[in-house]
Amino acid sequence: MGTTMTYTTAPAWYPERASNSGYTGKAFSQSPLDTDKSGLYSAIRKRILTASAKEAKPRLYFVFPVFSAEPPTISEHIFATIKALYLSNTFRNRRIAQRLKTLYRDALADNEDIVSESIDQFRDFFLANPGTSLPKITLTPDGTLRVRWIHGPNHFVAIEFTGEPLVKLVAEIPGEKGATELYVINYSVQDIFSVAQSIDASFE
Amino acid sequence: MTYLDPSHHILRHVGESKIDGDFIEPTVFRLKKDANTGQVEEGLSVNWVEYFRKSTVEEVVPELCEVFDKKGRKIAPKSKSQFALLNVADAKAAAMRHCPVDIIRDPELNDPSHSLITGYQAYNDLVAEELAKVVMRLYPARP
Numbered sequence: 139m140g141t142t143m144t145y146t147t148a149p150a151w152y153p154e155r156a157s158n159s160g161y162t163g164k165a166f167s168q169s170p171l172d173t174d175k176s177g178l179y180s181a182i183r184k185r186i187l188t189a190s191a192k193e194a195k196p197r198l199y200f201v202f203p204v205f206s207a208e209p210p211t212i213s214e215h216i217f218a219t220i221k222a223l224y225l226s227n228t229f230r231n232r233r234i235a236q237r238l239k240t241l242y243r244d245a246l247a248d249n250e251d252i253v254s255e256s257i258d259q260f261r262d263f264f265l266a267n268p269g270t271s272l273p274k275i276t277l278t279p280d281g282t283l284r285v286r287w288i289h290g291p292n293h294f295v296a297i298e299f300t301g302e303p304l305v306k307l308v309a310e311i312p313g314e315k316g317a318t319e320l321y322v323i324n325y326s327v328q329d330i331f332s333v334a335q336s337i338d339a340s341f342e
Numbered sequence: 343m344t345y346l347d348p349s350h351h352i353l354r355h356v357g358e359s360k361i362d363g364d365f366i367e368p369t370v371f372r373l374k375k376d377a378n379t380g381q382v383e384e385g386l387s388v389n390w391v392e393y394f395r396k397s398t399v400e401e402v403v404p405e406l407c408e409v410f411d412k413k414g415r416k417i418a419p420k421s422k423s424q425f426a427l428l429n430v431a432d433a434k435a436a437a438m439r440h441c442p443v444d445i446i447r448d449p450e451l452n453d454p455s456h457s458l459i460t461g462y463q464a465y466n467d468l469v470a471e472e473l474a475k476v477v478m479r480l481y482p483a484r485p
Contacts, residue, residue, distance in 0.1 A: 237362070241359050244357070244358035244359040244422070245359045247358065247418060247421065248357045248358060248359060248418075248421070248423070250357065250359060274362040274363070274365045275362055276359060276360050276361070276362050276365070276367035276369075277357075277359035277360065277367070278360075278367065278369040278372070279360075279369055279370060279372065279374055280369075280374070280375070284367060284369065286365070288365070292475075298369075306467075308467060308471065310471070320468055320471060322467045322468060
């Protein structure tokens with residue numbers, strides 16, 4: 139089922155759009171009322187017209203078809219993610235949205251797929267963690283999104299949004315005497331900060 | 343099995359979506375896993391530069407693009423994809439931090455310079471990170 143939840147106020151052509159989108163609200167036939175002048179029918183007609191006028195007021199409604207059995211396409215996923223990042227109204231998220239747009243265009247040019255579950259994880263992570271800085275954002279050959287915060291030579295932390303319950307944390311952390319430790323850890327995205335902290339990896 | 347000379351070089355194609363500024367996504371050196379069987383591929387596809395007998399890598403790239411075209415992996419004329427150049431000895435030494443790898447010739451019908459980096463299935467992510475560190479230079483596929 140489509141899950142796009144974009145709302146807006148109805149424009150002037152709302153009734154037509156609503157009927158085209160499968161809206162099944164009750165229709166009122168005017169013809170019998172127009173000809174009958176009795177007090178009872180006038181009262182009924184007045185009530186119906188009042189009700190119709192109330193319905194015609196601007197209201198919230200779904201812009202996209204909501205009652206669809208089709209799952210959202212990748213382009214819809216990308217579009218919704220870009221929109222959500224833009225609407226979050228932070229400089230970092232706008233930059234991420236721009237990068238995602240470029241990445242999608244590049245993927246299309248190379249006939250590459252992007253895993254929709256990976257896009258969801260990616261979006262949720264950045265919307266929930268506004269304090270992280272802007273990372274490098276790329277697509278893996280598996281079609282999953284990967285982000286990397288580079289702090290220096292042989293010093294980075296990366297998250298691969300696998301689209302599965304566990305994401306992949308990859309980090310290289312400098313140790314003593316110039317040596318580094320390279321980590322590859324699969325963990326739930328909710329706990330990724332505590333895992334990163336335990337190995338001195340930073341997303342800033 | 344023919345091993346490539348340690349002084350020789352290999353090229354690996356890197357798609358646009360794997361590059362962000364000056365950063366190359368190390369997963370381009372990761373062995374692919376079959377989604378159905380879960381089997382990791384035997385080796386990473388690369389091309390042996392010295393096979394082409396050219397004086398510069400820039401001269402090799404257009405020929406390699408033709409090879410890719412013949413194999414059905416068409417690189418669009420306006421593609422911003424690149425070829426990453428690695429030295430055989432450097433690549434083997436970098437991977438050695440985790441496990442030894444072989445770089446062998448694996449000629450194909452339409453791709454006689456085709457070669458493979460093999461032996462790191464168990465250290466896939468780690469070796470991929472190390473290989474990315476020893477990329478000598480990037481060459482645009484369509485300059």
